[in-house]
Structures are given as structure tokens and as C-alpha cells.
Amino acid sequence: MSTPDVPTVPSVKLNNGVEIPQLGFGVFQVPDDETTAAVGSALEAGYRSIDTAAVYGNETGVGRALAASGLARQDLFVTTKLWNADQGYDATLRAFDASLTKLGLDHVDLYLIHWPAPARDLYLDTWRALERLAAEGRIRAAGVSNFQPAHLQRLLDTSELVPAVNQVELHPGLQQAELRAFHARHGIATEAWSPLAQGAVLDDPAVTAVAGRTGRSPAQVVLRWHLQLGNIVIPKSVTPARIRQNLDVFDFELTEQDMAAIAATDRGLRTGPHPDQFN
Incomplete structure (x- = not known):
């Protein structure tokens, strides 16, 4: 695969030493027959981290794109979920x-x-099974998604392996400060799904003001906010131009004032279910 002028995405070192690109590509709600083209566009643009899940029904499409890319396996970071x-x-x-x-x-x-x-x-x-898979080298890192502090604490109290990642809904409208603080205390990386709140935060005045000042799109501003907080992000799009635009966020910075203005927009906005109630 030819990848001229692709941006270099910084990595986050997980608690077991494995490095994950800080910005990856998500395929939530992408039909399997559209996934191969979308992931192919992402890989062509320079993404090297792809995030899928069994329930998405598109792991086969992701696998086809990975195989067709010609990229070496060690240059790819693939996440899926149970x-x-x-x-x-x-x-x-x-x-x-x-x-x-x-896959x-x-x-x-x-x-x-x-x-x-x-x-x-x-x-x-379930976590004991992930510990076994990690010990066998079939997964390079084991983690969780949508876990609240109480769920995480129970894992920490009963197992030796600390989750490398907790992937949760996180965006300016739902900033999860308590959860992020728990992660920081225990060496768990924070990964944001729905990092743009499915577009619900893009017309927020604080976001649009920063976009106007920096000459960037509201989506780029929100993704940059995540990166500067240290979050791992996996924005989703099936539009090649937007896929490229979402990756073009490494050549500008938000000021402390920008970060503070966006921090003030937290309003407990969930686009998905509450983890305590979803089974």
C-alpha cells in the first residue's frame, strides 16, 4: 500500500509496555460490506490502529481490509471486544x-x-480468560470497556493483571473526570469511544469559537482536546475526506484557555447506555 505524506501518530505506552497509537479508527455501526472500503481508506490515510467488536458484525470486513493493505502485521494495532x-x-x-x-x-x-x-x-x-489469553501471547494487551470505578476496583481486588485500557464514552459533554482520575491512579489508559458524541458537541459555542480562532473544524478541535488530555481516541467515519481530516490534528495545539473553555461544557450527556444498567 502506498502511503505518501501520512501523519505520524504518537503512541501511548500501556502498563505492560505495549504501545498503542493515540488516534485510531473505529467501525461501530459500519455494515460489514462497507467496512473493508472504510478501513482501507483509513489505512491509506495513515491510520494503523483499527477498533472493532464481535457485536458490530464487521470483523470479517476488517480482516479483509487488513489482508488487502499489504502492511506488515507488526505495523498494525487491532482491537476487538467480547x-x-x-x-x-x-x-x-x-x-x-x-x-x-x-479477522x-x-x-x-x-x-x-x-x-x-x-x-x-x-x-x-471473563477476566480470568483474558489473563490466560495474555499469558499465551494471543493478545498483547487485555482491557475493558465501559467499566465504572466500582467494576474496576473489583477486578483489581481479585486479579493480578491490571487492565491496560478502559474504553468508555468520553467527549466534552461527558468528560468522566472521576473515572479518568481512577485510571490515572492505577495506570489504566483512557480510551474514548464516541469522542465527538456522534456530532452532538460540534455546535457547542466553546468548540466553534476555538474552531474559528484556529481555522480548524469543530471535529478537529474536539479530537485535539482529547489528545492533549492524554486520551486515546477512535473516531469513526465512512467518508474518505473526513477520515483524512480526523487524522490531521497533530500540527496545532489548543491553549490553556481553549482547554478550560471546553472543560466547562461537561453536562453529563450520554449517547449510549449507562454501564450500570446495560446487560
């Missing part, structure tokens, strides 16, 4: 094998428990 119905020790191992087959890979770089699903009360057994 669905709630597959939680439990043995079920997790079976589900992981199924994901690996669909056409012999390992993934990051495997996440998609939701804590507290009513099922299986995430501790």
Missing part, C-alpha cells in the same frame, strides 16, 4: 477464537470486555 452474551471463562475463549478467525489473524493487540454487564456477574470469570 460481547456480553459470551461472558464467562469457557465462552470467552470460544468467542475469542471466533473473532480471530473472522484472519493469529493474535490481536488489544482484547476488551465490551461491557461489565453487572446483572450477569460474569466479568471476573
Whole structure:
């Protein structure tokens, strides 16, 4: 694959030494038959981190794009996630094998428990399966998604392996300060899904004011805000121009005043379900 003039994306070092690109490409709600082209466009633009999940139904499409890219496996960072119905020790191992087959890979770089699903009360057994997969080298890093501090604390109290990542809904409208502070205390990287709140924060006056001052799009401003906070982000788009634009965020900086203005826009805005109630 020819990749002229692609930006260099900085990496975040996880608590086990594995490095993940700070900005990746998400494929939530992208149909499988459209995923191959979207991921192909992302790889062509310079993305090297691709985030999918079993429940998205597009792991096969991601795998096709990875195979067609011609990029070396060690230059790619692939994340997928275990669905709630597959939680439990043995079920997790079976589900992981199924994901690996669909992706056409012999390992993934990051495997996440998609939701804590507290009513099922299986995430501790599920985590033991991820510990095994990590020990066997079939996943380079193990993490969780949508875990609240209480869920994380329970994992920390009962297992030796600290999650490398917690991927959560996070954007200017839902800044998750308490959760990010918990992550910081325990060496867990914060990854933001829905980093643009599905567009709901892009017309916020604080965001549009910074966009006007910097000559950047509101989406670029919000992604830059995430990066300067230290978050890992995985914006999604199927439009090649927007895919490229979302990656073009490494040649400008927000001022302290910009960051403070955006910080003041937190309003508890969720675009997805609450983790305590979703099972």
C-alpha cells in the first residue's frame, strides 16, 4: 500500500509496555460490506490502529481490509471486544477464537470486555480468560470497556493483571473526570469511544469559537482536546475526506484557555447506555 505524506501518530505506552497509537479508527455501526472500503481508506490515510467488536458484525470486513493493505502485521494495532452474551471463562475463549478467525489473524493487540454487564456477574470469570489469553501471547494487551470505578476496583481486588485500557464514552459533554482520575491512579489508559458524541458537541459555542480562532473544524478541535488530555481516541467515519481530516490534528495545539473553555461544557450527556444498567 502506498502511503505518501501520512501523519505520524504518537503512541501511548500501556502498563505492560505495549504501545498503542493515540488516534485510531473505529467501525461501530459500519455494515460489514462497507467496512473493508472504510478501513482501507483509513489505512491509506495513515491510520494503523483499527477498533472493532464481535457485536458490530464487521470483523470479517476488517480482516479483509487488513489482508488487502499489504502492511506488515507488526505495523498494525487491532482491537476487538467480547460481547456480553459470551461472558464467562469457557465462552470467552470460544468467542475469542471466533473473532480471530473472522479477522484472519493469529493474535490481536488489544482484547476488551465490551461491557461489565453487572446483572450477569460474569466479568471476573471473563477476566480470568483474558489473563490466560495474555499469558499465551494471543493478545498483547487485555482491557475493558465501559467499566465504572466500582467494576474496576473489583477486578483489581481479585486479579493480578491490571487492565491496560478502559474504553468508555468520553467527549466534552461527558468528560468522566472521576473515572479518568481512577485510571490515572492505577495506570489504566483512557480510551474514548464516541469522542465527538456522534456530532452532538460540534455546535457547542466553546468548540466553534476555538474552531474559528484556529481555522480548524469543530471535529478537529474536539479530537485535539482529547489528545492533549492524554486520551486515546477512535473516531469513526465512512467518508474518505473526513477520515483524512480526523487524522490531521497533530500540527496545532489548543491553549490553556481553549482547554478550560471546553472543560466547562461537561453536562453529563450520554449517547449510549449507562454501564450500570446495560446487560
